[in-house]
Amino acid sequence: MMRTVFILMVFSLFSFSVHASDPLEKGENKSWSFLGPFGTYNKSSLQRGLQVYTEVCSSCHSLKYIAYRNLSDLGYNKEEIKAFSANFTVMDGPNDDGEMFERPGRPSDHFVSPYPNVNAAKAANGGAYPPDLSLITKARGGGADYLYSLLIGYKEAPDSIKVLEGMYYNKYYSGNLIAMPQPLYDDGVVYADGTKASIEQMASDVTEFLSWAAEPEMEERKRTGIAAIAFLLIMAVLSYMAKQQIWANLKKKQT
Amino acid sequence: MKISPPESQFKNPIINWIDTRLPIFTAMNEAVGTEHPTPKNLNYWWNFGSLAGVVLVIMIITGIALAMNYTAHVDHAFDSVERIMRDVNGGWLIRYIHMNGASFFFIVVYIHMARNLYYGSYKAPRELLWILGVVIYLLMMATAFLGYTLPWGQMSFWGATVITNFFSVIPFVGEPIVSWLLGGYTVDNPTLNRFYALHYLLPFVIAGVILLHIVALHRFGSNNPLGIDVKNDKDMIPFHPYYTIKDFFGLSVFLAIFCVFVFFVPNLLGHPENYVPADPLSTPAHIVPEWYLSPFYAILRAVPDKLLGVLAMFGAIGILFILPWLDRSPVRSAHFRPMYKVFYWLFIINMLALGYLGVQNPEGIYLILGRACTAWYFIHFLIIIPLLNVIETPKALPKSISDPIFSSGSSELGATTPRGQK
Numbered sequence: 001m002m003r004t005v006f007i008l009m010v011f012s013l014f015s016f017s018v019h020a021s022d023p024l025e026k027g028e029n030k031s032w033s034f035l036g037p038f039g040t041y042n043k044s045s046l047q048r049g050l051q052v053y054t055e056v057c058s059s060c061h062s063l064k065y066i067a068y069r070n071l072s073d074l075g076y077n078k079e080e081i082k083a084f085s086a087n088f089t090v091m092d093g094p095n096d097d098g099e100m101f102e103r104p105g106r107p108s109d110h111f112v113s114p115y116p117n118v119n120a121a122k123a124a125n126g127g128a129y130p131p132d133l134s135l136i137t138k139a140r141g142g143g144a145d146y147l148y149s150l151l152i153g154y155k156e157a158p159d160s161i162k163v164l165e166g167m168y169y170n171k172y173y174s175g176n177l178i179a180m181p182q183p184l185y186d187d188g189v190v191y192a193d194g195t196k197a198s199i200e201q202m203a204s205d206v207t208e209f210l211s212w213a214a215e216p217e218m219e220e221r222k223r224t225g226i227a228a229i230a231f232l233l234i235m236a237v238l239s240y241m242a243k244q245q246i247w248a249n250l251k252k253k254q255t
Numbered sequence: 256m257k258i259s260p261p262e263s264q265f266k267n268p269i270i271n272w273i274d275t276r277l278p279i280f281t282a283m284n285e286a287v288g289t290e291h292p293t294p295k296n297l298n299y300w301w302n303f304g305s306l307a308g309v310v311l312v313i314m315i316i317t318g319i320a321l322a323m324n325y326t327a328h329v330d331h332a333f334d335s336v337e338r339i340m341r342d343v344n345g346g347w348l349i350r351y352i353h354m355n356g357a358s359f360f361f362i363v364v365y366i367h368m369a370r371n372l373y374y375g376s377y378k379a380p381r382e383l384l385w386i387l388g389v390v391i392y393l394l395m396m397a398t399a400f401l402g403y404t405l406p407w408g409q410m411s412f413w414g415a416t417v418i419t420n421f422f423s424v425i426p427f428v429g430e431p432i433v434s435w436l437l438g439g440y441t442v443d444n445p446t447l448n449r450f451y452a453l454h455y456l457l458p459f460v461i462a463g464v465i466l467l468h469i470v471a472l473h474r475f476g477s478n479n480p481l482g483i484d485v486k487n488d489k490d491m492i493p494f495h496p497y498y499t500i501k502d503f504f505g506l507s508v509f510l511a512i513f514c515v516f517v518f519f520v521p522n523l524l525g526h527p528e529n530y531v532p533a534d535p536l537s538t539p540a541h542i543v544p545e546w547y548l549s550p551f552y553a554i555l556r557a558v559p560d561k562l563l564g565v566l567a568m569f570g571a572i573g574i575l576f577i578l579p580w581l582d583r584s585p586v587r588s589a590h591f592r593p594m595y596k597v598f599y600w601l602f603i604i605n606m607l608a609l610g611y612l613g614v615q616n617p618e619g620i621y622l623i624l625g626r627a628c629t630a631w632y633f634i635h636f637l638i639i640i641p642l643l644n645v646i647e648t649p650k651a652l653p654k655s656i657s658d659p660i661f662s663s664g665s666s667e668l669g670a671t672t673p674r675g676q677k
């Protein structure tokens with residue numbers, strides 16, 4: 001009885017968090033390479049995703065918690081990262097004369113944001129704020145699946161829904177009307193590795209990339225977890241055996 | 256009167272020298288060592304007390320490590336937590352342990368409390384031990400609530416707003432109390448600073464109350480699954496090595512389960528909204544408390560009147576303080592109380608239901624169920640428990656832990672609560 005209830009309790013924890021998450025229409029369920037206890041990121045997908053973010057999303061969305069040096073996780077070497085960061089212009093200062101000045105980016109800089117502040121971002125987007133994407137897969141119920149669905153969810157609006165000026169119909173956005181125009185179109189980017197840039201391909205790559213941006217520690221975390229749990233299970237078995245032995249003495253003593 | 260205390264009797268001369276002057280080793284031995292006699296029939300539900308202690312230590316250690324890198328300012332708090340997650344060596348591990356540690360602290364303590372309810376451990380002569388436990392539980396809720404505001408995400412901000420607002424329903428002085436708590440008219444930088452100071456302080460207050468809890472425990476020793484008083488040495492075994500090794504085994508299993516959450520689903524028990532930085536201008540669609548506060552949130556919302564709702568919520572916890580006097584049955588363990596056993600499980604199911612309802616929108620069927628479950632919570636404590644003493648016939652109790660011979664009735668053998676001690 002106790003055991004049943006314990007199991008019930010544990011399950012109810014799961015149901016809490018499931019129910020606590022957003023009640024959005026469930027979109028695609030993709031089998032991402034990073035799911036599961038042994039999941040890892042797909043490096044070529046990450047690199048393509050970086051390209052999609054840089055060429056498409058970065059005109060509206062910041063990615064401020066990621067530094068250029070972090071791109072080594074994607075398989076780039078120091079020289080490549082240096083060259084990549086130099087493409088961006090960073091506002092620095094004040095210098096010895098008290099002036100702010102612009103300089104090319106360095107690997108230690110964080111990703112340059114498209115707007116100087118939230119109000120500027122809103123003003124440029126009809127009053128809607130394009131959120132920073134560094135944590136987006138952790139910040140939405142549904143995570144990577146939601147992001148992917150959102151990006152492929154731009155459909156013809158049904159007649160019953162009136163789409164106001166500056167709003168766009170999206171099947172998976174809560175309320176269905178989003179201020180972000182459809183960002184991805186077939187061949188919107190030309191992939192360096194020659195992969196065909198369909199909407200689904202780009203959505204999937206940028207989702208992989210943003211999942212990494214949200215949880216860059218994921219691979220190390222899971223590796224450490226396997227080791228830690230293996231260690232603890234061995235400790236549990238050994239201490240159980242020790243316990244049995246110690247308690248066996250007791251039973252002998254008492255009979 | 257002892258003039259000069261005797262020399263300690265430890266084999267190791269250094270330990271002996273120290274202990275003669277400062278008897279910490281004797282104290283340890285009496286707390287968890289060979290000098291602490293314990294009933295020999297404790298089952299695995301007795302593991303959770305020491306587990307809770309271990310979790311508190313884990314929380315304090317990871318908390319201090321977090322505090323070294325955390326910035327309590329509305330403009331920097333969220334960023335500093337992300338910096339911990341990304342740039343501090345092992346920072347993600349420290350934070351995920353602290354975050355999930357809070358949930359597991361409550362899981363452990365809830366099981367510990369459920370154990371006490373089942374085996375009647377709150378009854379004489381352990382009433383104060385139980386009351387100190389409820390105090391610890393209250394302090395834990397406060398600590399966890401304060402900690403949850405620190406990362407300054409959307410749920411942090413709006414949770415703090417909703418919960419501090421409870422106090423505004425107090426007649427006349429409500430509003431002044433809220434602004435006194437917040438350090439302003441709304442949740443803002445002064446709020447974050449004082450919440451941080453208190454979040455740092457309270458765990459050490461908890462540690463102090465735990466000390467009292469343990470002193471009270473050692474007065475009469477542990478209760479046991481039969482709920483009868485120990486009769487003689489045959490019923491007892493030393494804590495060390497028997498329960499140290501058993502607790503160690505339990506700890507290993509617990510940590511393995513804990514690690515599954517920390518390393519593989521670290522955000523399962525959290526809310527995605529808290530990865531959105533706090534924005535006082537945009538209210539989230541659903542403001543939900545952390546799961547461990549959820550049953551009381553359900554009670555709050557079940558009552559249509561705001562003031563009465565807050566009273567019901569605090570009353571639900573307050574009732575635990577007087578439980579030892581509501582339950583007059585002299586038999587402790589539910590083992591020997593056929594009717595109590597049924598109502599006990601009903602109560603547990605009711606609590607789980609309340610926890611579930613606390614995160615649902617209080618509309619339609621959820622509202623009705625929420626009210627029914629809230630009503631049952633109070634009926635259980637205020638009507639059922641006192642009534643059972645009158646209508647229930649307890650089963651025969653064994654004479655002693657070692658002696659399986661059953662005596663009929665309950666009173667004479669001191670099955671439990673000696674009448675005089677009530």
Ligand code: HEM
Nearest residue numbers: 314315318319321322325350354357399402403405406458
């Ligand atoms: C009873 C023990 C404790 C409990 C139940 C507890 C609970 C919590 C909770 C629920 C959070 C929010 C975690 C999140 O969602 O990010 C938190 C954050 C935090 N706690 Fe604690 N805590 C405890 C002890 C401590 C101690 C002793 C310290 C410091 C000495 C501490 C320092 C912090 C700091 C700096 C944060 C903010 C960083 C973060 O949010 O991850 N905590 N705590």
